[in-house]
Amino acid sequence: MIEECLAVEFRVREDDCPLAQASRAVGVEIDAEPPQRRSDSYDLLEFRSVRSEALTDRLDDDDRISHLYVSRTGERSRYRCLSKHPCVVRTLIDGGLIVETLRYRADGTTISGAVVGRDVLEGVMEAAGETVGVTLERIYPRQSDAEEPPNQRWDLTPAQEECLRTALEMGYFTIPRETTSEAVADELGISKSAFLERLRRGEQVLFERIFR
Structure with missing residues (x-):
């Protein structure tokens, strides 16, 4: 049994993901769930932001996005859509990264998650090294696994x-x-x-x- 779990944080600059480009274009921060891969190779994206018609219009006009759905509560919007664009985060997931949080901002994308074992970390780092603009910001032993929820x-x-x-x-x-x-x-x-x-x-x- 592998007992070592490492927390990692990657920074992506000039990410060509639809959400990253939309965030840069309109200056709105987006918090996203990890993408869910469907059997038809589309990714189901779920994300939130402050209410912004400019962001909604930008995403709605993006040909890489389909079936965009928006629900609004107060000053925030919650989005769901499908994307077939090969995003950087998908490359890291395929390399072995367990993504926990995604934050898109005008100055870059932050991807936080975990890897289980050094061999998996090597696979993730190899995937990151083959992707332009991805840097490892932090890595440290995960302590929360030994703690209660x-x-x-x-x-x-x-x-x-x-x-x-x-x-x-x-x-x-x-x-x-x-x-x-x-x-x-x-x-x-x-x-x-x-x-x-x-x-x-x-x-x-x-x-x-x-x-x-």
Whole structure:
């Protein structure tokens, strides 16, 4: 059994991926899920951004993108589409990288993930070396595998953890607040009252653990 797991972060400049080019063109940051390869060789892309008609129009006009779907909650948009363009991230995945987060910004793309074992790392690095503009920014032993998941470590229920994580990602806790309780509730697919109840119960659990 392989016990070593390494966290890695790659930086891609001048990425020709449709999402990367759209982010640079309109100056909007995009947070994406790892692409899901379908049997027809298309990748299913799911991603989010602040609400931007310019971004939507740019993607809608891109011939490499098909079946673009947009849902909006408050000041944020959630996108789903298909792409057959051979993106850099797909090259790294094929080399063995387990992608966890993708962030497209005007100054470049950040790909964070993990590799299991040094031999897999060599395969990923070989794939990265054959791709123009890809650099390894960070690599370090992954400590989280030896830790409990957040919901177990802090005695949160899975629903409370999801509620807190989504609220944080959407900017609910920032000052000034970037979203509303209604928007977060819509993103979670629950009512506003259910969201606020989970939020308060989750906060109570965290505060009790911190100040106990």
